[in-house]
Amino acid sequence: MIKEYKWVGSEEHFVDQTHLEEIGGVIAGHFGGNSTSGQTKNEDGCLVWVDKKKGWEFALLLDAHNTAQSAELVLKEIHSQKETIYGLLDMGIAGCFEKMNELILTTFKGKAFKEACKTIKGETACLFTIRKDNYLYWFSVGDCLLHLYNPDLAKLGEYQQNQRSFYEWVGQNSTFNKAVPTYSSGIKELRAGVNHILLTTDGLTECQGTDYHLPQKIYSVFEGNTNQEGVQKLLESIRDNNVRDSTTILSWRIETSVEATMPSD
Incomplete structure (x- = not known):
């Protein structure tokens, strides 16, 4: 059975409140920011689908601004294609990732979606991530972050997988309205x-007051803790440091x- 979770900050903002959800081993963590620092709303969003039996997780993370309408629009559109995406996720690795890239591009460049974008206020960063078998795929528009921790990679200083890219969005002022859309995508082989x-x-x-711009500092919080405990500690830390901006975290471990x-020598 596929586990599902869909949330947008305009529905429940979690200002001054940490909140966790568990979806088939994936922890979704929310903190809407501190009202004492001036926060009044939450424009993040996320979508998580997990099929443990077939061995995949699908995650979509959104960070909107001006209003949450762009996050709402993207969530609505991707959720409407749920059965199609499930079918892609049941394909072989190569076909799955290739077809997923095509679906996202077709959606964001589509006439109906572009017309819908004209009716809303604001834009959103989007980060799609799929773990299937021993591979990790992503499609990134904007500045959401994807980190991966494995001892083999960590000893070489590799954590961040996508390029954090500024002035890239989907929505009212969409970079998909240009002659050529801007985004990044990639596939990573997971280590044993x-x-x-x-x-x-x-x-x-x-x-401010934390070192979480360094991914190794993020992962150090999880040492000796469960996935759920680690996410909770991260959210409590930024709350206690009076962060204003909302934060949404999606975290899971796969063995x-x-x-x-490996290299030939």
Whole structure:
């Protein structure tokens, strides 16, 4: 059975409140910011689908501004294609990721979606992430962050997977309205052992009084803690440091026994 979770900050803002949801092993963590620092709303959003039996997780993280309408629009559109996406996720690795790229591009460049964008206020960053078997895929528009922790990668200083890109959005002022849309996408082979996948909006990484702009500092919070405990501690930390911006975190751990590519020497 597929586990599902869909949320947008305009429905429940979690200002002054930390909140966790567990979706088939994925922890969704929310903190809407501190009202004492001037926060009054939450424009984040997320969508999580998990099929543990078939071995995949699908996550969409959104960080909107001006209003949450752009996040609402993207969530509505992607959710309306749920059955199509489920079908793609049941395909083989190569076909799944290739077809997912095509679906996202077709959606954001589509005439109906562009017309809908004209009726809303604001824009949103979007980060799609899929873990299927021993591979991690992402499609990123804007400045949401995707981190991956595995000991093999950490000892070489590799954590962040996507390029955080500014002045890129979907919505009212969409970079998909240009002659050529701007985005980044990638595929990563997971290493043997435990792989910790973490997506976050920039409220976490830009919180003053913390070092969470350094991904190794984020992962140090999880040492000796469960996934749920680690997310809770991160949210409590930024709350206690009087962060204004809202933060949404999606975090999960996957263990694989498949040996990854190694150098010939």
